[in-house]
Amino acid sequence: MTPSRTDDARRLTIPRGLALLHLVGGLVGLLAAAALLVEKINSLKDPDYVPTCSINPVLSCGSVMNTPQAEALGIPNPIIGVAGFAALAMLGALLLTGARVPRWVLWAAQAGVTFGIAMVTWLIWQSLYAIGALCPYCMVVWVVMIAVFVMTTVHTLVTVAPRSGLARRLHEYRGVVLTAWYLVVVVLVAERFWDYWSTLV
Secondary structure (H helix, E strand, O other): OOOOHHHHHOEEOOOHHHHHHHHHHHHHHHHHHHHHHHHHHHHHHOOOOOOOOEOOOOEEHHHHHOOHHHHOOOOOHHHHHHHHHHHHHHHHHHHHOOOOEEHHHHHHHHHHHHHHHHHHHHHHHHHHHHHOOEOHHHHHHHHHHHHHHHHHHHHHHHHHOOOOHHHHHHHHOHHHHHHHHHHHHHHHHHHHOHHHHHHHO
C-alpha cells in the first residue's frame, strides 16, 4: 500500500551527521559492552580470573563488575548495553540511506538515549563515590552516550520547536555543551582519585 501524502509529510529526514553518530557511536558502544560481557562471563567461569581491563587499583573493571550496581535492573548491565547499542547502530545505518522515518522513530530514539544517559549518569556517580573504581570499557560507553544524548536531544528540540530561541541556541552551541559535559566528568574523576593520580607523577 502506497503511503499517502499526509503520511509522507509526517516523516522526517534525519541529518546525515546525526545518523553517522548513531552508527559509529552504536558500534563503538556495542564493542565496549560486548567486551565487558565477555569479561563478565570469564569471571563467572573462573573466580580467579583477572579481567584484561583491570589495570591498577583505580582502573579496575573487575572491582566494578562484582558490585550490585553492575546488575542495576537485575541483569548484567553489559547485556542492556549490547541490546541498546545494537539498536542504535541499526538505526544509524538505516538513516544513512536517507530514508524518511515516521516521527515516532525520533521519539523512540530520544526515549532510548534519555534512558541511556540517566543510567550512565547514575553509574558515573556510583563508580566515583560508592564503588571507588573505574571500568575502562564503561568509560568508553560514557563518552559515546554523552555525545549521542546531546546531539539527539538538540535535534529533537529543533524538530519539535523550530522557532524556539532556546532550541536554536542549543543547536548553535551544541559543541560547547558537549565539551563542557566532558570536562565536568574529567574534573570529577581527577578530583575523586587525585591521591592516586598524584603518585604517578
